[in-house]
Amino acid sequence: MHLLGKIAVAGLAFAVLCGTAYGYSDLRALDDVTRDSVIDADGGTAPGEQPADGSLDILLVGRDSRTDDQGKPLSADVLRELRAGANGDDLTDTLIVLRIPNGTKEVKAFSIPRDSYVSLPGGKEKINAAFGRAKAAEARRLREAGETDKAKIDHAGLTAARRGTRQAVEDLTGIKIDHFAEVNLLSFYEISKAVGGVDVCLKQATKDENSGADFPAGEQRIAGADALAFVRQRDNLRGGDFDRVRRQQVFLASLARQVLSAGTLADPGKLSDLIGAVKRSVVLDDSWNLLDFVSQMRGVSGGGIQFETIPVVNRDYRYDPKNPRATAVQVDPAAVKSFAAGLIGAAAPKPQPAAPVTVDVVNASPKDGLALRVSGFLGEHGFAKVTTGNTAGRRTSLVSFGPDLAQRGAEVAKLLGGLATQESATVPAGHIEVALGSVYSGPGAAGGGGAAGSGDEPITSGGVVCVN
Secondary structure, three states: OOOOOOOOOOOHHHHHHHHHHHOHHHHHHHOOOEEEOOOOOOOOOOOOOOOOOOEEEEEEEEEOOOEOOOOOEOOHHHHHHHOOOOOOOOOEEEEEEEEEEOOOOOEEEEEOOOOEEEEEOOEEEEHHHHHHHHHHHHHHHHHHOOOOOHHHHHHHHHHHHHHHHHHHHHHHHOOOOOEEEEEOHHHHHHHHHHOOOEEEEEOOOEEEOOOOEEEOOEEEEEOHHHHHHHHHOOOOOOOOHHHHHHHHHHHHHHHHHHHOOHHHHOOHHHHHHHHHHHHHHOEEEOOOOHHHHHHHHOOOOOOOEEEEEOOOOEEEEOOOOOOOOOOEEEOOHHHHHHHHHHOOOOOOOOOOOOOOOEEEEEEOOOOOOHHHHHHHHHHHOOOOEEEEEEOOOOOOOEEEEOHHHHHHHHHHHHHOOOOEEEEOOOOOOOEEEEEEOOOOOOOOOOOOOOOOOOOOOOEEOOOOOEEO
């Protein structure tokens, strides 16, 4: 059974650390949590320091790993309880960035889809491959240098993998990561049980053999293996991985609310279980001063965390002409950087075209409002004037332009997910025409919004939100 992308666990370390913020003596119990050299020596923040980019930024990573924090394989009994096979992968299945603006108590969290197609050392690839690429490269370097100690090679490989993942996120988002937290299957399982379960809500009943998901519709409290199944499921969901991202967000929002509640913080047994779960399976960067972090996070309420997803260009990007069945998530790095900066009120300037261009967008599909949404997206990318309308139905989409706008027409086609292009003498000078067919799946296809382009509102930790 293929288990790539089965978990959404990265925000748990954050929630746990926030929970312990109410007792310094409790926090000392985390002194022996596993650490690793993930952040550059000059990249950390000193106690009380306000990061120069206006926000304390934490990268939360979830790995589909069948080992504990020391790299020891999980037992067959534990794997059975987790409903997970014995084989893991050197992939990061969950990437979430927490932005904590200087001087505020609001936390902005955003997800990066694991299949986001980005530039990595060695060529373009899905962002979740950054971990394995960096790990393999470091192991190869050490062996070629004559190193034979397997434990030393494995340890150095993991450090390089974490640093490579951090670098990939920084390159895509333009954010300087200040701290790093990593959790795995076991951590998620134990933490969800330690807090007494997490409240979630489903719009309809769902069942999936691969993940073990079997849930009724409506609100319910889940923990342990059921909680893991809730955030692992992607089969039998209309939006696939994007519905799973939204599940991750609502679960983590609910977990944060649960951890920050008096019911957890005032219960010595729950707090002790929570700290124990973190110590057993969470990895933090070695520059993270937890007491300083606790001081900064005092006053964050259960509803003070907002979850979104980076903007995407095309959910079904066919990136390999030699393998047309291979898909990834196409992203625009400039749009992602602008989005990330905008979360703390410092939006990056949007690119402007060399000269005004009118883009005429027509809707040839049955989707209401599609042309208007797409035209708005193009306007955000610097096209000076955009008009919209409807036309006779067609299946595929097409970008047409005159010979003087071939380069700009190709730019529009790329922004909209790699649409077909056509040079046409009938297109007025200074215009580009876009016809959106019934199979169009690029920006605006699903309405846009804060949850993987689904049109849904951003998720906060203030209440339970029903999802697919």
